[in-house]
Amino acid sequence: MSPDLRGAMRNFATGVCVATTYADHEGTRRHDAVTLNSLTSVSLDPPLVSLSLHRESQFLTDLLATKKWAVSILDCEAEPLARRLAKGRDERAEAVAALPATPGHETGALVLDSQSGLECVLWDSFDLGDHTMVIGEVVSTGVRDLQPPLLFLHGSFQHLASATTSKES
Numbered sequence: 176m177s178p179d180l181r182g183a184m185r186n187f188a189t190g191v192c193v194a195t196t197y198a199d200h201e202g203t204r205r206h207d208a209v210t211l212n213s214l215t216s217v218s219l220d221p222p223l224v225s226l227s228l229h230r231e232s233q234f235l236t237d238l239l240a241t242k243k244w245a246v247s248i249l250d251c252e253a254e255p256l257a258r259r260l261a262k263g264r265d266e267r268a269e270a271v272a273a274l275p276a277t278p279g280h281e282t283g284a285l286v287l288d289s290q291s292g293l294e295c296v297l298w299d300s301f302d303l304g305d306h307t308m309v310i311g312e313v314v315s316t317g318v319r320d321l322q323p324p325l326l327f328l329h330g331s332f333q334h335l336a337s338a339t340t341s342k343e344s
Contacts, residue, residue: 256274
């Protein structure tokens with residue numbers, strides 16, 4: 176019997192974010208966005224982050240073709256958006272068209288009006304099991320402290336009752 180990795184990881188709280196990328200075809204840009212909780216800070220110098228995406232994902236195919244994406248870290252009020260963008264590509268299309276977002280200055284990928292945003296360019300990618308890990312160099316950031324972050328724990332979205340932030344001097 177294989178280990179119950181999904182069951183064990185249900186006890187690990189993660190932040191929730193939306194990754195965006197696009198595909199250009201005959202002068203038309205089609206944006207896509209997907210909810211995920213696999214964002215990891217990899218390095219501060221150079222600034223690198225990683226995402227893990229299912230290898231069969233069309234989102235991943237677009238990301239690897241453009242080599243550009245953005246990640247928007249969601250606050251607790253963005254749960255409805257996170258739910259809409261956690262669906263299949265065809266079901267996400269309407270939500271993507273209505274996103275409160277603008278194309279990033281560095282990548283052209285949509286950056287949502289959210290807690291924090293990162294624009295990334297592909298540094299490297301690795302096939303790992305049924306996923307591909309993409310490593311991106313962060314080329315632009317935006318930080319706005321809004322509501323407490325949206326979390327994923329025990330297989331569902333969670334909200335912190337309150338959050339305090341402290342900044343280093």
